[in-house]
Structures are given as structure tokens and as C-alpha cells.
Amino acid sequence: MARNRPDLDRSVPVLLVKIGRYPQSHSAVGVVRSFGRAGVPVHAMVEDRLTPTAVSRHLTGAVVARTTGCEPEERLLEAVRGAARRVGRRCLPVTTDDEAAVLLAEHADEFRGQLLLPPVPAALPRRLADKGELPALCAAAGVPTLRATAPDGREQLLETARSLGYPLVLKNLAPFSRLSRPAVGHSTVVRDERALLAACPDGTAGSVLAQEYLPDEHAEDWFTHLCCGPGGEPLVLFTGLKLRAWPPGGGVTTRARALPNPELAALAERFCRSVGYCGIADLDWRLDRRTGRYHLVDFNPRTGAQFRLFETAGGVDVVRALHLSLTGRPVPSGPQRARSFAVGQLDAMSVVSGLRHERRLPRDVRPRRGTERAWLSLDDPAPAVAETARFAVTEALRLVRAVRRGG
Missing domain, CATH: 3.30.470.20 (ATP-grasp fold, B domain)
Structure with a gap:
């Protein structure tokens, strides 16, 4: 058009x-x-x-x-x-x-x-x-942000958690370091000290950001x-x-x-x-x-x-x-x-997760008219096929690893 x-x-x-x-x-x-x-x-x-x-x-x-x-x-x-x-x-x-x-x-x-x-x-x-730099830039611009600290080691991480309180959000701190020494796989919410130490056993100095959490x-x-x-x-x-x-x-x-x-x-x-x-x-x-x-x-x-x-x-x-x-x-x-x-x-996985934990279907399960789909496109179907194949292999490997850990 x-x-x-x-x-x-x-x-x-x-x-x-x-x-x-x-x-x-x-x-x-x-x-x-x-x-x-x-x-x-x-x-x-x-x-x-x-x-x-x-x-x-x-x-x-x-x-x-x-x-x-x-x-x-x-x-x-x-x-x-x-x-x-x-x-x-x-x-x-x-x-x-x-x-x-x-x-x-x-x-x-x-x-x-x-x-x-x-x-x-x-x-x-x-x-x-760099998520550690963002708070200062926000303050200079007069734009609100959440309280956050990049701790230098385990003790500072625990001190930060006590200051900000639980739950706490953990994020990889900066470009390149998130690839070379990732602290977490993705933004992660920890709800107590035990979960915090499990996610960051050594404090991952210089590569993790601890951020205030707003309840969902x-x-x-x-x-x-x-x-x-x-x-x-x-x-x-x-x-x-x-x-x-x-x-x-x-x-x-x-x-x-x-x-x-x-x-x-x-x-x-x-x-x-x-x-x-x-x-x-x-x-x-x-x-x-x-x-x-x-x-x-x-x-x-x-x-x-x-x-x-x-x-x-x-x-x-x-x-x-x-x-x-x-x-x-x-x-x-x-x-x-x-x-x-x-x-x-x-x-679909997100919907299933919401159904399991909240005992109800999340909103907007059915696609609205005018929905842009990330993969499926009538004028370009091959990417959706390639993604489906890779997704199946990825999930199969994840299942195998889980079974081996369980064994």
C-alpha cells in the first residue's frame, strides 16, 4: 500500500x-x-x-x-x-x-x-x-528514575539490598560486559537474600546493577x-x-x-x-x-x-x-x-505462565485487528518457518538438559 x-x-x-x-x-x-x-x-x-x-x-x-x-x-x-x-x-x-x-x-x-x-x-x-550512568543523566534532565546502585562485590551488594529493600531487580550493567561476564541471564527479580546470593554468589563486581522494584x-x-x-x-x-x-x-x-x-x-x-x-x-x-x-x-x-x-x-x-x-x-x-x-x-508461553500462576487468561489473548506479528507475514513466510524450527530445537535441548539435571 x-x-x-x-x-x-x-x-x-x-x-x-x-x-x-x-x-x-x-x-x-x-x-x-x-x-x-x-x-x-x-x-x-x-x-x-x-x-x-x-x-x-x-x-x-x-x-x-x-x-x-x-x-x-x-x-x-x-x-x-x-x-x-x-x-x-x-x-x-x-x-x-x-x-x-x-x-x-x-x-x-x-x-x-x-x-x-x-x-x-x-x-x-x-x-x-550503561545502567549505572543512567540515574545521573536522569537527575540532570529532571526525569524521574528508580533508585539503583552498581555494587562493588558481595558485601556492597548485600548492603545495597538492605538499603533498597526486597524485592530487588538485578540487571546486567553495561554493554560488552553483559556478554563477557553476564551477571544474570535477563532482568531478574529477587525476593530475599537467599535468592539474591543464588543469583549473584560472588556479588559479580562491576557487572550487575541492583535496582529498586515497583510491585506489579x-x-x-x-x-x-x-x-x-x-x-x-x-x-x-x-x-x-x-x-x-x-x-x-x-x-x-x-x-x-x-x-x-x-x-x-x-x-x-x-x-x-x-x-x-x-x-x-x-x-x-x-x-x-x-x-x-x-x-x-x-x-x-x-x-x-x-x-x-x-x-x-x-x-x-x-x-x-x-x-x-x-x-x-x-x-x-x-x-x-x-x-x-x-x-x-x-x-504463547507467557499466556500459559499467566494461566498457571494467576488461574485466569491474561488480557489480549486473541490478536486484535491490525496486530503486527514479529514472525508471521503473508508476504514473507520463510522467517516464521526458520524461527519455528530453531525454537523447537532450542526447547528440545533445554528439556534434555533439565532431564539430565534431574537425573
Whole structure:
């Protein structure tokens, strides 16, 4: 449809840049589909040629680049340079992880001839992605956040827990360290000291953040996805409500709804202007219903996993807005479309978990009209098939490991 194809410069290709191994990435598939449907050539760094991203019919070229994020920096830079050379002309990079965003920002001058990058201050993405730095940045911007500390060892971790109280949220602290020495597998809620020491037996100095917890019965999870021009001016800004996640309480979003929220949009804009952010970002917020205050809990300086939930009535999402802006074309304004987002098997697992623990079906089990599906698409079915196969293998291996542990 015409509304889904804004006037992008098709002579400027896109390169999806990834660091680390996460082949089942629906954000990467979303980037490929968004540009491919608009007629823009899109290439992607992939783990192998059978990932869901690699088999998309909208992908122009796959570049196999196996990285873990633990390699020396020069090796990671060469992987990106090699991928850019494969594209063959200057291209616009889109990142789907914090490490890639940090690497490109800090080495922007070296990539100037190969990549078309937003003029973000070189050190800013690393600071924003570091959860220990975020409270100070929020305080300077006058934006609420939750109390949090990055403890230095076991004793400080226990002291922090006593200060903040239980339950407590544990998060991996910073880009790169979350891959080289992860403290937790994902954001984890611990409810007492025993659970805390089981999750972090040595205190994981320098790699974990301990954050205040807002009880689920008094909270809502919101996010803002945006693309900013120089100085933090939003080119597009979207707001939405998270309905479910997997694992529950701290995992990836599996069901969400786009909802206009002017108060939250104003907070996001204030923060981005304060720090001078430029580019695509995904901000996570937690609303305390008791006070009516939104707290910024994460700033991801890259494309968010559920970014395809959001699109203007004219077909502009955050990645298309970035392309329009950096190729010198106007970014059309317009209201965000009302729609939902669902992530296949993971959402089904979240529903089953909710049914088991709450003895009732969660809200929005049935897909609404206009739901954007992370995997299933009539015009691009292969990624859903590839994801189903990988999901089955992953779950089978997990079951085998559980049986062996039980034995």
C-alpha cells in the first residue's frame, strides 16, 4: 500500500549491524522487512545463512559474521568493515544491539567513507547504555528514575539490598560486559537474600546493577521508540504499553499496544534534548500508579525489539525516519497508528505462565485487528518457518538438559 512506502532514497542501501549471537532476532527481521517493502536494498550481518533474517525474501544480501562480543575491539571493527565492503557503496547502518551502537559511535570517524552515521556525540551511547550512568543523566534532565546502585562485590551488594529493600531487580550493567561476564541471564527479580546470593554468589563486581522494584500490582510498563535529529529533536516519537513479557516480569516484550501518551512523550523528548542524543532509541519506563510518575529504567541507543509496533499513518517507523533524515529528505509528520504487536511462541508461553500462576487468561489473548506479528507475514513466510524450527530445537535441548539435571 502507498501509505507504507514513504519517499526513501533507494540509491542508499542499508546494512544491519549486529554484535553477539542472537539468531532468533525479530527486530532484525523487522528492519529487513521495513526497508525491503519500501524498495531500499538491505543487507544484514547474520550468524549463518539459515537464520530467520537470512531467509527473508526482502533481504538483498546476507553477510555471515560470527561474533560473540567478547572479541578484541579491532576484530569487531574489521567484521563491520568487511560487511560494509560487501555492500559495495556507502550505506546506512542500523543497529539492533547496544554493543554495535557503541562501537559505531566511538569509531564514527573511521567509518565515515563507508557508513552514513547520525552525528551523535561519540561517548554518549556507551553512557546511555550503561545502567549505572543512567540515574545521573536522569537527575540532570529532571526525569524521574528508580533508585539503583552498581555494587562493588558481595558485601556492597548485600548492603545495597538492605538499603533498597526486597524485592530487588538485578540487571546486567553495561554493554560488552553483559556478554563477557553476564551477571544474570535477563532482568531478574529477587525476593530475599537467599535468592539474591543464588543469583549473584560472588556479588559479580562491576557487572550487575541492583535496582529498586515497583510491585506489579501498582505499576505499568511503557516504552517510547523515537528517532532524533541533531540536538535531541524528535523526528518521530511513539509511545506504547507492554502487556506481557517472556520470561514474565523481566524478559522481552511478547505483546504490546501502541497508545498515544503525551505526558510520556514529553518526558522522552526532555531527556533526549538534555543529553543531546541523535539517532534511534528505545526507552523503557515504569509507571508507579500510586504517584502517577513515569520512571525511566533503560535507555537503549539502538533499534528496539518491538519497533515495528510503531508506524505513523504515512508509513514512517523509526528506521525509515533515520534513513529519510540522513539522506536529506523530510520526515513526514503524522499520528501513530493504533495497533498491537505479538511475538509468536514466546507470547504463547507467557499466556500459559499467566494461566498457571494467576488461574485466569491474561488480557489480549486473541490478536486484535491490525496486530503486527514479529514472525508471521503473508508476504514473507520463510522467517516464521526458520524461527519455528530453531525454537523447537532450542526447547528440545533445554528439556534434555533439565532431564539430565534431574537425573
